[in-house]
Amino acid sequence: MSLDTSKIETLTPSQFITFTIPNPITHHCYLRSPLLRVAVLDSPTPISDGNPPSIAGMIVPGHRESDWIFNTESGHFQLLHKFPNISRLILIGNNPQLTSGPAIYIRPPVIVDNEKLEEELKPYVIALHPTECFQDGLPPEPVFLKYEDNTLYRVTIYRTIGPVVGEFIVEDVEVESNSDGNKDFRRRLRFKKMPNLIQTQISIVPSIGGLGDLGLDLVSLRKRNEVEFRADVEVLVQPYLTAMVSGLFLIVSYLDRRIQQGFVPRALCLGVGGGALLSFLNIRLGFRCVGVEIDEYVLRIARMFFGLSDGKGKSIRLIVGDGVELIENVARRRREVETRGDSNVSKDILDGKFDVVMVDLDSSDATKGVSSPPSETVRKTVFQAARSLLFDHGVFVIKVVPCDELFHKKVIQQLKDVFHKVYEIDVGNERNFVLVATVSSIASNDNNNDLYIKMRYAISGAYVDSIKEL
Incomplete structure (x- = not known):
């Protein structure tokens, strides 16, 4: 040209x-x-x-x-x-x-x-x-x-076009490792409309005949046809996901008591991508999860390449649709049912309340850079709908990458107007924050209960110690 x-x-x-x-x-x-x-x-x-x-x-x-x-x-x-x-x-x-x-x-x-x-x-x-x-x-x-990142090797293993998100790819990468001698292999999901943003990233483990830790780099491994890569969904490699899960520590004693009484904790996740968050909550922490993703093609790829497992008899349920519209519609239907005094509210598509609602939605406007959540999400009606889906002890967790300081303050204020208390976790990665809002006051936590110990073992405690009330 x-x-x-x-x-x-x-x-x-x-x-x-x-x-x-x-x-x-x-x-x-x-x-x-x-x-x-x-x-x-x-x-x-x-x-x-x-x-x-x-x-x-x-x-x-x-x-x-x-x-x-x-x-x-x-x-x-x-x-x-x-x-x-x-x-x-x-x-x-x-x-x-x-x-x-x-x-x-x-x-x-x-x-x-x-x-x-x-x-x-x-x-x-x-x-x-x-x-x-x-x-x-x-x-x-x-x-x-200069543009610098930690990628040593990258290969595109799948490319397709979703009806909503547009063109996207799945790629396997080797990144610089902080540990001596160990290779760090990951699988990533990226959308063309937001190419600098890694939508989902998980760890992958290579093996030949069941033998792991081969000591080879990704270039060498791909030359061997017998090598298979297993998605390791029990580890979170994206820091902001670890911070989102850390928000559960605010109610860990509540959750542990419910588990001891025979209840299974429930999580609603708006935005699935490759499903790393859902898989971790389900497999590592024992949550029953409902995930809402706007593009069915993305869910298909999550099942094929990222180890996301749902279906009959599974404790992960996936719904195709706009997550914000869905919770607003569900909240409205529940209000209508309660007004009529109808007991059929339990037949709602989401089947009851949740211990946590997590929002991991990114803006699709590239001119604003990487930012989240989308501006249309930051409305009192959305936060009120989310609160209505939570138990009294529940928490609302949302990833926030503000496009400017005014947007950041707006999200916080809207949450304060709807919820009892708002807490913040600084992810420390390019203005990346996680906000946690509680429905009611939080009792002092027992740091020796089973769930607390399990979570401390599963994720880094750095974000837990950095939770601050706003």
Whole structure:
């Protein structure tokens, strides 16, 4: 695609332009394709009057040119949100090549001449500055941002299109391990509309004839046809899920007493994805779970690749639908039944109340970056509906990645208006929080009961100790 130079002369909120140029680099160890792909993205937020625009370049990591993060508009928006003070982001990388086989990424060796590469690209980045940057002569030397993650190897093992969520993939990855000698293999679910967000991530364990801990990297394992990978759903690898489960410690004594009396604790989860949260609650902690997912294709993939097990006689039940609409409809039907004095409320689709309602829903608006929950979820009627589905000792747990401070405060205030108390857990990962709201006052917990010990063994205690009342 050729470039209409008039479009780059001014900053236009959310403007996205891509084009190719002949490769000008004199050495091709990194930028090796005959044509380079250039993408220009302007921030959705206009700069304040009097402030000079901040322009930055980024060299697309080698062998990741076909990754949605670096070749889709939504991916670029999410990249830009990682650097909130940038007015225009300019990405330069190899022109992606279409392949019929599975997408494979192997981290290349560290570039020793990265400074030389940036030096050669500076004139092209400067040429893509808006005209206002040249009012006092040449603009300052352009800044080059770097994208880094812990992925060593990644292969796409399944790709499909859901009727609601659109195109998504399942991929197996090897990531840098914190433990000596042990390999860290994971399976991930990613949506094209939010490519920088890992929707679900679980641990996978390779084996040959039942023998585990083979000591091989993922590249070597995939070359052996007899290797099988087992989904390990008894471990949570996404920190925010551990924080969400930690919210149960507020009512652990209540739950333990109910279990001792023969009751099985119940959880309602809005947003399933690959089902890591449901599987953990069910298998590791003994909960009966109901999960609501808007796209039936996602549930199909969760069963196929992520170890999510439901069906007749199982203690996990899956429902296809909009979770927010569902709980509002159920709450309304229950009010109508109670008004009529009808005893058939137990025949409701959700069949009774819950000990915990958990909400793991993300915004689908890439221009706002990674954020959750969707803004339409933050309504008193939604929180009131959720509260009506809880036992008196129950808790409401929601993941919050605020797009700004105002949104964060709004979620907290809406919860305070509906629930008895609100608590917060700082996940410590890119403004990631978990809010826990209680229906009633909490009695002092017995830290020696069976469920407490089981939960302490199952998850890290760091988030438990960081729970604070707001």
